[in-house]
Amino acid sequence: METGGGTQLWCPKCDAIHECKVLWYENTSKGNFFHTEFPDLHWRERPRECNKCGNQFNTYEIDGSVISELVELRKLFQKIKSDIEEQQKAPTGLLKLLKTIKED
Numbered sequence: 001m002e003t004g005g006g007t008q009l010w011c012p013k014c015d016a017i018h019e020c021k022v023l024w025y026e027n028t029s030k031g032n033f034f035h036t037e038f039p040d041l042h043w044r045e046r047p048r049e050c051n052k053c054g055n056q057f058n059t060y061e062i063d064g065s066v067i068s069e070l071v072e073l074r075k076l077f078q079k080i081k082s083d084i085e086e087q088q089k090a091p092t093g094l095l096k097l098l099k100t101i102k103e104d
Contacts (some may be wrong), residue, residue: 004050013055023047023056024063 006021035041044061049090 009048009050009059011024011050011053011055014053018050018052020048020050023049080094
């Protein structure tokens, strides 16, 4: 199926990097988008086809700052989750007081 031309991309079906071409998408819903709730969040969706196996899939292009923001949000989420788990293991404050009242 290799026809030449395209960009070296990871094909999800082949589970490897191969040349993939952009499919024509003028008459589809593909293209430039933004989120209505977060208008500063922009991306471009491109339909692709693997030149090796013919699998069709989409790629998404976003500004690098979005990746940085995502990493920071994931770190914050991990910290919050860890704090909650720690609180559940060692109750403090009101939970500790309620526990001692129950024991009396």
